[in-house]
Amino acid sequence: MAGHGHSDSGHQPHVMSIPALLATGGALMVLTIFTVTVTSWDFGYTANLVVAMAIATVKAIIVCLFFMHLLYDKKFNLIILVLSVAFMLLFFSITLLDSDQYQGDILITNPMPHEAAAAEGGAQ
Amino acid sequence: MSTAAHGGHDDHHAPFLAHHFEDHGHQFDSGKLGIWAFLGQELLFFSGLFCAYVIYRGNHPEIFLQGSHFLDVKWGAVNTCVLIFSSLTAAWSVRCAQLNNQKGLILTIALTIACAFGFMGIKYVEYSHKIHDGLLPGKYFNPSAQALEKAGLKVPAVNIDGSIVAEPAPAASEGGEVVQDTREPVNRRLHIFFSVYFMMTGLHGIHVVAGILVYLWLLKRAIRGDFNSDYYGPIDFTALYWHLVDLVWIYLFPMLYLIH
Amino acid sequence: MSTLATPSSGDAGHQENYLNHSSGIMNWLITLDHKRIGVMYTIGTSLALLLGGVFALALRTELLTPGKTIMDHDTYNQMFTLHGAVMVFLFIIPSIPAALGNFVLPIMLGQKDVAFPRLNLASFYIWVAGAAFMLYSLFVSPIDTGWTFYTPYSSGHSQTAVISAVTGVFILGFSSIFTGLNFIVTIQKMRPAWMTWFKMPLFLWGLYATSLIQVLATPVLAITLLLLICERAFGVGIFDPTLGGDPVLFQHFFWFYSHPAVYIMVLPAMGVISEVVSVFSRKHIFGYKFIAFSSIAIALLGFLVWGHHMFTSGQSAMASVIFSAITFTVGIPSAIKVFNWLATMYKGSIRLDTPMLYAMSFIFLFTVGGLTGLFLGSLSVDLHLHDTYFVVAHFHYVMVGGTINALFAALFFWWPKMFGRMYNEAMGRVSALLVFLGFNLTFFPQFIMGARGMPRRYYNYLPEFQSFHVASTIGSYVLGIGIVVAFGVLTHAAFRGKIAPANPWGAKTLEWLTQSPPTFHNYEEVPEEAVEAYDFDDLEYDPQTDGYTVPGRAI
Numbered sequence: 022m023a024g025h026g027h028s029d030s031g032h033q034p035h036v037m038s039i040p041a042l043l044a045t046g047g048a049l050m051v052l053t054i055f056t057v058t059v060t061s062w063d064f065g066y067t068a069n070l071v072v073a074m075a076i077a078t079v080k081a082i083i084v085c086l087f088f089m090h091l092l093y094d095k096k097f098n099l100i101i102l103v104l105s106v107a108f109m110l111l112f113f114s115i116t117l118l119d120s121d122q123y124q125g126d127i128l129i130t131n132p133m134p135h136e137a138a139a140a141e142g143g144a145q
Numbered sequence: 146m147s148t149a150a151h152g153g154h155d156d157h158h159a160p161f162l163a164h165h166f167e168d169h170g171h172q173f174d175s176g177k178l179g180i181w182a183f184l185g186q187e188l189l190f191f192s193g194l195f196c197a198y199v200i201y202r203g204n205h206p207e208i209f210l211q212g213s214h215f216l217d218v219k220w221g222a223v224n225t226c227v228l229i230f231s232s233l234t235a236a237w238s239v240r241c242a243q244l245n246n247q248k249g250l251i252l253t254i255a256l257t258i259a260c261a262f263g264f265m266g267i268k269y270v271e272y273s274h275k276i277h278d279g280l281l282p283g284k285y286f287n288p289s290a291q292a293l294e295k296a297g298l299k300v301p302a303v304n305i306d307g308s309i310v311a312e313p314a315p316a317a318s319e320g321g322e323v324v325q326d327t328r329e330p331v332n333r334r335l336h337i338f339f340s341v342y343f344m345m346t347g348l349h350g351i352h353v354v355a356g357i358l359v360y361l362w363l364l365k366r367a368i369r370g371d372f373n374s375d376y377y378g379p380i381d382f383t384a385l386y387w388h389l390v391d392l393v394w395i396y397l398f399p400m401l402y403l404i405h
Numbered sequence: 406m407s408t409l410a411t412p413s414s415g416d417a418g419h420q421e422n423y424l425n426h427s428s429g430i431m432n433w434l435i436t437l438d439h440k441r442i443g444v445m446y447t448i449g450t451s452l453a454l455l456l457g458g459v460f461a462l463a464l465r466t467e468l469l470t471p472g473k474t475i476m477d478h479d480t481y482n483q484m485f486t487l488h489g490a491v492m493v494f495l496f497i498i499p500s501i502p503a504a505l506g507n508f509v510l511p512i513m514l515g516q517k518d519v520a521f522p523r524l525n526l527a528s529f530y531i532w533v534a535g536a537a538f539m540l541y542s543l544f545v546s547p548i549d550t551g552w553t554f555y556t557p558y559s560s561g562h563s564q565t566a567v568i569s570a571v572t573g574v575f576i577l578g579f580s581s582i583f584t585g586l587n588f589i590v591t592i593q594k595m596r597p598a599w600m601t602w603f604k605m606p607l608f609l610w611g612l613y614a615t616s617l618i619q620v621l622a623t624p625v626l627a628i629t630l631l632l633l634i635c636e637r638a639f640g641v642g643i644f645d646p647t648l649g650g651d652p653v654l655f656q657h658f659f660w661f662y663s664h665p666a667v668y669i670m671v672l673p674a675m676g677v678i679s680e681v682v683s684v685f686s687r688k689h690i691f692g693y694k695f696i697a698f699s700s701i702a703i704a705l706l707g708f709l710v711w712g713h714h715m716f717t718s719g720q721s722a723m724a725s726v727i728f729s730a731i732t733f734t735v736g737i738p739s740a741i742k743v744f745n746w747l748a749t750m751y752k753g754s755i756r757l758d759t760p761m762l763y764a765m766s767f768i769f770l771f772t773v774g775g776l777t778g779l780f781l782g783s784l785s786v787d788l789h790l791h792d793t794y795f796v797v798a799h800f801h802y803v804m805v806g807g808t809i810n811a812l813f814a815a816l817f818f819w820w821p822k823m824f825g826r827m828y829n830e831a832m833g834r835v836s837a838l839l840v841f842l843g844f845n846l847t848f849f850p851q852f853i854m855g856a857r858g859m860p861r862r863y864y865n866y867l868p869e870f871q872s873f874h875v876a877s878t879i880g881s882y883v884l885g886i887g888i889v890v891a892f893g894v895l896t897h898a899a900f901r902g903k904i905a906p907a908n909p910w911g912a913k914t915l916e917w918l919t920q921s922p923p924t925f926h927n928y929e930e931v932p933e934e935a936v937e938a939y940d941f942d943d944l945e946y947d948p949q950t951d952g953y954t955v956p957g958r959a960i
Contacts, residue, residue, distance in 0.1 A: 088388050121203065132307060133334070138287040
């Protein structure tokens with residue numbers, strides 16, 4: 022049945038071409054392999070984490086812009102994503118800032134599960 | 146997103162166009178905004194677990210360094226590639242719907258579902274190894290001797306008040322050599338790593354299963370011929386959800402498996 | 406344009422409207438009509454209010470004397486927990502958005518329905534499912550953890566049905582999320598062409614800001630509760646100190662949602678007040694843009710202050726200082742609204758009908774509540790006031806003095822539209838007076854008690870506080886009677902009230918320019934002619950119907 026198409030609202034939806042789809046998928050696979058191989062280099066604990074997150078973020082941006090169409094979509098949908106991520110980061114940062122301050126005061130005053138289990142089992 | 150045909154004056158409306166929308170384009174745009182709002186919400190849903198990860202890794206990095214030794218990078222990487230491929234097929238299914246390619250639509254949806262099953266299969270293998278090795282979350286954490294052996298760890302002896310029993314100086318053996326115990330002690334909070342691991346991958350797995358169920362329903366509808374270039378909202382929106390599931394895993398993989 | 410008989414001559418019981426559009430219980434239970442869903446929510450949340458009220462009266466009765474009055478200490482813990490949990494999660498979070506928002510929003514936009522009607526119905530049934538879990542826990546072993554479920558008591562030590570109650574709350578969260586999602590899309594995508602953002606009624610700005618919070622904050626509650634369930638069921642150890650976990654982390658997680666949640670409770674209420682104050686002062690709302698932007702500002706700033714619930718919890722000094730500072734800023738947009746409402750009333754032609762009485766109550770009581778929030782936001786003062794009755798009084802002033810008064814203002818305001826019948830004005834005013842007097846008698850003494858050191862949630866107390874408790878308990882009974890009277894008046898009106906015209910108040914938002922009760926479709930065609938929502942000059946009063954019309958429009 023013909024009739025109404027998306028052009029009713031005056032806009033044509035963007036169709037991903039096959040080369041674009043394959044290139045996106047391919048880039049993601051390559052970056053995955055890179056994520057693994059880069060672990061053979063040690064930049065220091067924090068830097069390793071930063072590198073891993075940076076690569077993951079590049080992959081995420083590729084998924085969002087191409088597979089999820091954000092490059093071709095209405096801007097507001099992107100704003101929702103950015104806003105959600107911003108609030109997530111807000112949540113993490115202040116909570117971490119707070120918990121970091123009192124870590125030094127924490128005392129463990131009973132055996133942890135594996136320690137209790139080991140003591141009971143007599144295993145060492 | 147709405148597919149209800151409404152009785153009465155629907156004769157001039159296309160099927161699957163709800164009565165409160167002007168046209169398919171309006172319905173599609175609204176559905177798209179709706180699914181993005183839902184995805185934003187899903188991000189915040191996972192955020193609690195990511196926050197727990199950030200807090201514990203930020204304050205006790207050794208837990209995660211030790212914990213990741215118990216995870217098999219190979220399976221994690223394979224699963225990542227499986228999900229990326231399924232994202233490709235999901236995005237392709239949208240293209241097929243947009244171009245009225247019914248056969249392609251059915252095939253790409255079926256492939257996406259197959260990949261999802263593959264992912265869950267690998268997860269099942271990983272989980273069963275962990276359960277077998279006693280690497281369970283929280284209070285059930287009781288690593289088996291083989292698991293400890295393989296990772297070069299030992300559980301330190303602990304007093305009843307939680308303090309660690311001091312290691313006696315290594316005694317000299319008869320040959321006059323000092324035998325050093327090179328095994329690292331298990332971190333006191335290592336069970337928290339497994340709590341975080343199981344909660345994050347478990348919740349992610351539940352989302353994969355939910356995606357499978359929705360895609361199965363879409364497969365049925367696609368076979369029935371419901372979708373075409375005018376009406377393919379559910380395909381597009383489910384694919385967006387699926388890409389989010391992929392996105393979460395893209396972060397989980399390095400966060401859990403590749404710590405060094 | 407409606408092709409039906411002019412409603413001014415019609416009998417609400419006989420002309421075609423959404424109530425008589427189809428009959429039979431099934432046509433209500435599986436309806437996709439936002440109006441029927443709104444009515445079902447109204448009934449559900451009102452029952453929740455009454456249930457929560459019963460727990461309140463029980464605990465207040467216990468507090469008449471120090472030591473045991475009618476129940477033992479464990480039961481008392483359950484009473485205040487259930488009062489809080491039922492009121493917060495079953496009643497106040499859904500109330501105005503889901504009950505009145507659902508009914509009014511699409512009609513205010515000249516639309517036939519919300520964007521996703523089936524999601525709307527799903528949201529209602531999810532609410533019912535959440536309620537079922539919570540009620541089930543009531544019968545198995547009522548929870549006693551406090552509505553805030555703090556660990557490690559809730560995750561390890563409490564012997565009550567925590568998991569089923571928390572599962573209920575988890576489910577209710579999704580009801581809230583889906584409502585918010587629906588409203589965001591409806592407001593953004595389904596406005597008439599002439600209704601730009603700044604031509605929208607302010608109630609819709611309030612609902613939009615609320616929906617933003619619902620979608621962004623509620624999922625964090627969901628994951629927090631899921632973690633709590635896993636902690637309790639599987640001992641995952643994230644919050645439990647005996648497992649190396651961090652109980653303060655639970656509080657960060659919990660309050661990251663629960664602070665924005667209080668703005669979910671109050672923003673729709675403020676939206677209602679903007680509508681009612683303007684109509685009953687017969688004057689254009691003062692400072693429209695300020696009120697609109699302040700709703701968004703409250704929604705966003707509300708996410709930055711959650712630590713002010715945790716000043717004494719072991720939170721670091723640095724975080725506490727940051728949260729205290731930002732808490733001072735979040736009061737500013739609310740104050741802007743209060744000033745704008747007062748400026749609207751100034752030199753207006755004020756009618757003291759029931760909705761306006763409740764609205765004026767709101768302005769006064771919310772201001773008291775808001776100002777006392779500043780005391781609590783001051784870090785040093787809060788060290789003395791935290792966990793005292795001062796806190797209890799503060800949040801009841803904003804939630805009951807605020808939201809519940811706005812809820813009644815909204816119910817009395819929109820009731821003639823929902824049921825096509827007028828309520829008894831004299832009795833409506835009586836209810837407003839009883840609620841105002843009862844409320845102040847209940848909660849004002851609590852400010853004094855709290856400042857003098859009476860802790861909250863305590864079963865036993867020093868004899869010096871008894872007179873305050875007695876006054877508070879008497880007040881609670883008066884408040885309870887007032888609320889029952891209000892519901893009685895409304896229920897009576899729905900079935901036997903005098904037939905109402907389409908526009909009894911002389912309002913200009915689109916829901917008033919269609920018949921009462923609305924037809925199934927609200928508007929057959931989206932209205933093409935722009936309407937100024939707060940311009941009352943072009944209304945004409947028709948003494949025959951006791952209603953208002955706009956010349957040139959069918960209604």
